[in-house]
Amino acid sequence: xxxxxxxxxxxxxxxxxxxxxxxxxxxxxxxxxxxxxxxxxxxxxxxxxxxxxxxxxxxxxxxxxxxxxxxxxxxxxxxxxxxxxxxxxxxxxxxxxxxxxxxxxxxxxxxxxxxxxxxxxxxxxxxxxxxxxxxxxxxxxxxxxxxxxxxxxxxxxxxxxxxxxxxxxxxxxxxxxxxxxxxxxxxxxxxxxxxxxxxxxxxxxxxxxxxxxxxxxxxxxxxxxxxxxxxxxxxxxxxxxxxxxxxxxxxxxxxxxxxxxxxxxxxxxxxxxxxxxxxxxxxxxxxxxxxxxxxxxxxxxxx
Numbered sequence: 287x288x289x290x291x292x293x294x295x296x297x298x299x300x301x302x303x304x305x306x307x308x309x310x311x312x313x314x315x316x317x318x319x320x321x322x323x324x325x326x327x328x329x330x331x332x333x334x335x336x337x338x339x340x341x342x343x344x345x346x347x348x349x350x351x352x353x354x355x356x357x358x359x360x361x362x363x364x365x366x367x368x369x370x371x372x373x374x375x376x377x378x379x380x381x382x383x384x385x386x387x388x389x390x391x392x393x394x395x396x397x398x399x400x401x402x403x404x405x406x407x408x409x410x411x412x413x414x415x416x417x418x419x420x421x422x423x424x425x426x427x428x429x430x431x432x433x434x435x436x437x438x439x440x441x442x443x444x445x446x447x448x449x450x451x452x453x454x455x456x457x458x459x460x461x462x463x464x465x466x467x468x469x470x471x472x473x474x475x476x477x478x479x480x481x482x483x484x485x486x487x488x489x490x491x492x493x494x495x496x497x498x499x500x501x502x503x504x505x506x507x508x509x510x511x512x513x514x515x516x517x518x519x520x521x522x523x524x525x526x527x528x529x530x531x532x533x534x535x536x537x538x539x540x541x542x543x544x545x546x547x548x549x550x551x552x553x554x555x556x557x558x559x560x561x562x563x564x565x566x567x568x569x570x571x572x573x574x575x576x577x578x579x580x581x582x583x584x585x586x587x588x589x
Contacts, residue, residue: 287315287316288309288313288316288317289346289349289359289414290319291359291363292319294330295329295330295547296330297551299332299333301421301547301551302419303339303343304426304436305396305406305426307429307432307436308433311429311432312408317343317344318344318349319343333528336441337437337529338436338438338439339436340440341440355413359413359415362395362397363417366395366417369382369386370399379574380401380570381400381575387400387404391407393409394412394414394415395415396414396416399419401421401569401570401577402422402575402578403422403424403425421577424578434554438533438536439529441529444530446525451533451537454537454538457497458495458497458499458540460498460539460540461541461543461552462484462487462502462541462543463503463535463542463544464502464505464510465479465504465505465548466506466509467506468506470505478568478569478570478571478589479544479566483589485516487542487587488500488518488542490562490585491562492518494562499521500518500520502523503523503534503535503549505548507523507524523535532548532552532555535552536552536556536557537556538556539558540558540563541553541561542564544566545565545566545569545570554581563584563585564585565580566586566589567588567589568589
């Protein structure tokens, strides 16, 4: 069985479930989710159940795990988290490295918070435990079409969402996905997309397609309205749940995204084969190398 400890917002949850689905398809095993962090984590909610993949997963409370197995996963994850922090301080580098990942993977512990891709190693462990973000298409590219379908939203449309979805699909819509919450703007590690990045990105896409219509998606729409003075007409997307916003976003034709996993998935799931995806040249301020989250067809603007 595959046990995934789910953490973070919807975008991070999707990277984790994509990795878990890849393992499930490779090993022909079922995924069980550990949602325990959401008992206390109030910034983001657990939303995977609103996606198609929700039909094929179980939950850890449905599994009769031994006390030893539970303790083994809990303690190993805590030790890994401490080790990760120590290595980052001592090495002053954002890469924990491939060797720890390989050593743990052979024991059924797929632990990785690095922003770089490492090969997933096969093993015969009864329990395969996943803990990390796994933010790269390279992990699941072999099963790309299946996973794209798995991660589309299944929850029924509300009348309000249906009306806006019809509007988006009827025009050459550009989804501009901004991360503007306090956890982003106050972070020295994350805050790389300033106002100028979005202005330049809009100019780039408009120069390619004069008939585009810009739709603004953000975790803090009020801040977007306060900060920006757009020279193009825009439509703000607000009052929707995270999975509803995701569906509206991936229904757009082109994308201007921030360094956000939610933004990434919105662009990735879009069906338009000719889509333009503009992204920032940095994903984290401390990255010594380019993270493996980038895709070949992305246009990167300097930030």
